[in-house]
Amino acid sequence: MHSADTPDQTLRIYYLSEEAVTIEFGQVIDLHLLDRVSVLNMLLHQQPFAGFCTAVPAYATLTVFFDPLSVSRSDLPGKTCFEKVSGFLQNSNRLTKGEVHNAGNVITIPVCYDKNLGPDLEEVARLHKLSIEEVIHLHSAAVYKAYMIGFVPGFAYLGGMDDQLTTPRKATPRKAVPAGSVGIAGAQTGVYPMQTPGGWQIIGRTPVKLFDAGRSQPSLLQAGDQVIFKPVNRAEFNELVGE
Amino acid sequence: MQIRLIKPGLLTTIQDMGRRMYLSQAVSVSGAMDTLSARIANKVLGNNNNDAVIEFTYADAEFKADMDVLIAYAGDGATLIAASQKIPAERPLFIPKGTTVKLINRSLGCRTYLSVAGGWDVPEVLGSKSTFITAGFGGLAGRALKAGDTLNGAEQVSTITQKILDSLKGDGLSYTNWSLPSQLILPADRKTIRVIPAHEFNWFDSQAILDFLSTAYIIGSNSNRMGYHLEGAVLNRVKKDELLSTAVTPGTIQVTGNGGMILLMADCQTTGGYPRMAQVALVDLPLCAQLKPGDAIYFKEIGPREAEMLYLERELQLQRLTTAVNSKFL
Structure with missing residues (x-):
C-alpha cells in the first residue's frame, strides 16, 4: 500500500x-x-x-x-x-490512468575507481570493513534511478545504492571537488557535473561530461532515467578523457 | 556600435530576461535581477524586452564609446556622467565616439542596467544571453566583464530604434526630453515587500508568523545574485518535518535549520529542501533587486489572487509604455 x-x-x-x-x-x-x-x-x-x-x-x-x-x-x-x-x-x-510506469532511459557511465581519482575510496572501504574491490563491485553492480536533477546543472540524485555503502558526508566539505567525481552521501550516490565545493565521499571519477551547455540536451541524465556505473581502468579513463 | 570597459566595477554581467527552459536540468533562471529597470532601459530604445543588457552592481565603473552609440540606462545603483555632466536615466542617449562615461554612486539602490540599440551582441546559450557564472556559460564567455572587454550592439535594430538614433545623432552628446520613469510604476514605499504565504507557512509557530509580518528584517552582508540572508527575529517551527527537495524559484523565502531566512534571487538553485515561509510577489522582486546589505525591509501579506492581479496590471502598464515610445516615432 x-x-x-x-x-x-x-x-x-x-x-x-x-x-x-x-x-x-x-x-x-x-x-x-x-x-x-x-x-x-x-x-x-x-x-x-x-x-x-x-x-x-x-x-x-x-x-x-x-x-x-x-x-x-x-x-x-x-x-x-x-x-x-x-x-x-x-x-x-x-x-494518465493505467499508464503509471515510465522506465526512463538506461545510461551507462564509465567510472575509474582509483585512489587518486577517488580520494575517499579507502576510507569508505575501511568504514564498512570491506575491501576496495568489494566497494567497487557493490557500487557498480546496482542499477540506479535518477530521482531528481538539482544542486548544480546536470547533477542527478541517484537512489538504489546497496545499503552496505551508506556513508555519512565528510565532516569538512572540500572547497573544490573536480568535475566528474563520483560520490556517496548517506544512501545516495551522484556525479559532480562541474567543479564545485562539496561534502560527498568521493570514490571515483568519470570522464563523461554530465553537463554540456553545447549539447541539445545539456544534462546527460534526466529525472526518471536508470543509471549503471561501469568500472574502467586508468588507461581506459585517460583514453576516454582524450575523446 | 561598440564600447570598451575601462573599469568593470564590483560585478558586471550581461543579462536578459533569463533562461527558463532548462530548469528541469538544474540550470538557474539567471537574468536581470531588476527586470523592471532592464525592460525600461530596453523600451526607451525601441528594443525588445528580452534584448541583452549590462547589469552593473554599485558604481565605480567606467566605459568608453569606441564608436557613436545609442544607449540608455535605468536602475538605482548609479548615475552616469560624461565630461563631468550627469546624464539623465530612463531615456535614449546618443554618445559620440571617444566619450568616456563613468558610473558614480547613487545610494538609492545597487543595480544599474545599460542597454544599447538592438541589444548587446553575445551568443545565445540554451535560449538566453544571460550570464550564469556558477556554470560558466552565457553572456561574455560565461564570466563577469573585466577591464578591456569590448561589447558591440546588434547589427539589426528596429525601425523605432533607427528613428530614435536619427533624431539624436550629431556631433555632441544628446538625449530626448522625454523619459519612461519607473517611479510612476513602482510603489512609493520601496521597503515594504508584498508576499504570498508559501506552502509550509503553517509549519511555523504563531510568534514566527507575527514576527515575519510585523518586524524589520535586515539584508545580510552575505547576499548576492543567488540570494539574500535576512537578519531579524528567528522563526521557530511547530512542524519539524523534513521537507523533500522540491522546486523553488526567485522570490522564494526559505527558512534554514537555525530559523534564519534566505530570500532566493535570480541565480538561485532550481530545487531546495528548506521549508518556505513566503513567496515575494513578482511585482516586488525588482524592489528586492535594489536592496543592499544593511537595508531594513518589512513584509506585507497579500493573497495569490491579488498578486496575480498586480502582475497582470503591471504587464499592461509596461505594454502601454512600449506603445507610448512607438507613438512618438510613427
Missing part, C-alpha cells in the same frame, strides 16, 4: 508563484511516486496548455511554470491562472 494518491483521485496542487504551481504526489522518496511525476511530466510536454513554459520534476512533486499573461487570456475554465492551470492538470492526470 502506498500513502500516495492514485491517478483517479484529485491531485494536490499548491501555489508556488504567479507563474508556477506545484503538484504534490506524496512526501516520501518512492519509485511509484517518481513514476507518477514522470508520467504526468511526459503527458504535459506532449499535450501542453496555452502558456505552458516548462516543468520541474522533483522527488515527489512536479512544478509547472507558465506565462500568466497567456494563461489569463486562454479559454481554460477558471477565474485565476491558478484555477485554470490546476483544472487543466487535474484533467491531464485523469488521462
Whole structure:
C-alpha cells in the first residue's frame, strides 16, 4: 500500500508563484511516486496548455511554470491562472490512468575507481570493513534511478545504492571537488557535473561530461532515467578523457 | 556600435530576461535581477524586452564609446556622467565616439542596467544571453566583464530604434526630453515587500508568523545574485518535518535549520529542501533587486489572487509604455 494518491483521485496542487504551481504526489522518496511525476511530466510536454513554459520534476512533486499573461487570456475554465492551470492538470492526470510506469532511459557511465581519482575510496572501504574491490563491485553492480536533477546543472540524485555503502558526508566539505567525481552521501550516490565545493565521499571519477551547455540536451541524465556505473581502468579513463 | 570597459566595477554581467527552459536540468533562471529597470532601459530604445543588457552592481565603473552609440540606462545603483555632466536615466542617449562615461554612486539602490540599440551582441546559450557564472556559460564567455572587454550592439535594430538614433545623432552628446520613469510604476514605499504565504507557512509557530509580518528584517552582508540572508527575529517551527527537495524559484523565502531566512534571487538553485515561509510577489522582486546589505525591509501579506492581479496590471502598464515610445516615432 502506498500513502500516495492514485491517478483517479484529485491531485494536490499548491501555489508556488504567479507563474508556477506545484503538484504534490506524496512526501516520501518512492519509485511509484517518481513514476507518477514522470508520467504526468511526459503527458504535459506532449499535450501542453496555452502558456505552458516548462516543468520541474522533483522527488515527489512536479512544478509547472507558465506565462500568466497567456494563461489569463486562454479559454481554460477558471477565474485565476491558478484555477485554470490546476483544472487543466487535474484533467491531464485523469488521462494518465493505467499508464503509471515510465522506465526512463538506461545510461551507462564509465567510472575509474582509483585512489587518486577517488580520494575517499579507502576510507569508505575501511568504514564498512570491506575491501576496495568489494566497494567497487557493490557500487557498480546496482542499477540506479535518477530521482531528481538539482544542486548544480546536470547533477542527478541517484537512489538504489546497496545499503552496505551508506556513508555519512565528510565532516569538512572540500572547497573544490573536480568535475566528474563520483560520490556517496548517506544512501545516495551522484556525479559532480562541474567543479564545485562539496561534502560527498568521493570514490571515483568519470570522464563523461554530465553537463554540456553545447549539447541539445545539456544534462546527460534526466529525472526518471536508470543509471549503471561501469568500472574502467586508468588507461581506459585517460583514453576516454582524450575523446 | 561598440564600447570598451575601462573599469568593470564590483560585478558586471550581461543579462536578459533569463533562461527558463532548462530548469528541469538544474540550470538557474539567471537574468536581470531588476527586470523592471532592464525592460525600461530596453523600451526607451525601441528594443525588445528580452534584448541583452549590462547589469552593473554599485558604481565605480567606467566605459568608453569606441564608436557613436545609442544607449540608455535605468536602475538605482548609479548615475552616469560624461565630461563631468550627469546624464539623465530612463531615456535614449546618443554618445559620440571617444566619450568616456563613468558610473558614480547613487545610494538609492545597487543595480544599474545599460542597454544599447538592438541589444548587446553575445551568443545565445540554451535560449538566453544571460550570464550564469556558477556554470560558466552565457553572456561574455560565461564570466563577469573585466577591464578591456569590448561589447558591440546588434547589427539589426528596429525601425523605432533607427528613428530614435536619427533624431539624436550629431556631433555632441544628446538625449530626448522625454523619459519612461519607473517611479510612476513602482510603489512609493520601496521597503515594504508584498508576499504570498508559501506552502509550509503553517509549519511555523504563531510568534514566527507575527514576527515575519510585523518586524524589520535586515539584508545580510552575505547576499548576492543567488540570494539574500535576512537578519531579524528567528522563526521557530511547530512542524519539524523534513521537507523533500522540491522546486523553488526567485522570490522564494526559505527558512534554514537555525530559523534564519534566505530570500532566493535570480541565480538561485532550481530545487531546495528548506521549508518556505513566503513567496515575494513578482511585482516586488525588482524592489528586492535594489536592496543592499544593511537595508531594513518589512513584509506585507497579500493573497495569490491579488498578486496575480498586480502582475497582470503591471504587464499592461509596461505594454502601454512600449506603445507610448512607438507613438512618438510613427
